[in-house]
Amino acid sequence: MDGTAPASSEPPAAAGPDDAVADDAVADDAVADETAAPRHGVRGRAVAGALTLVYVIWYALDLTTLAVDPFLFNRVHAVADSLVTRTVFAVLFLGVLFHATEGLQRAVVDLWPRWDRHTVGLRAAGGFVTMAVWVPAALVIVWPSIRQWWVR
Secondary structure (H helix, E strand, C coil): CCCCCCCCCCCCCCCCHHHHHHHHHHHHHHHHHHHCCCCCCHHHHHHHHHHHHHHHHHHHHHHHHHHHCHHHHHHHHHHCCCHHHHHHHHHHHHHHHHHHHHHHHHHHHHHCHHHHHHHHHHHHHHHHHHHHHHHHHHHHHHHHHHHCCCCC
């Protein structure tokens, strides 16, 4: 024998008064979760915010490099002319745009609470504006690298 008690098929003992209080607390949490604001797209907002932070830090380091060593700045930007780097910048720009439109939607709802009932429409409008701005901007960002394939 390994010293453990055998599994029992008996039902658990009746709940005591302390267990009833815990059950009420769980029920209250369930009601609070149902009335809380929906958390749709939290992961997308977090990613967009992180991408925006990465871009701001990169931009600050880029300006610092320019101030400290302009020749290093020029070498870094010569490498930044590749298709991969430009694609990364296009995706970063998508994150910044998404973060901005989500922030604008939240600001509208915070400033005018009656717009809270239009959350779905505001999100749809924000998504449309994000894509309507990003697609042409991404082409502008990536096009110089693509154009190099035909122009020598």
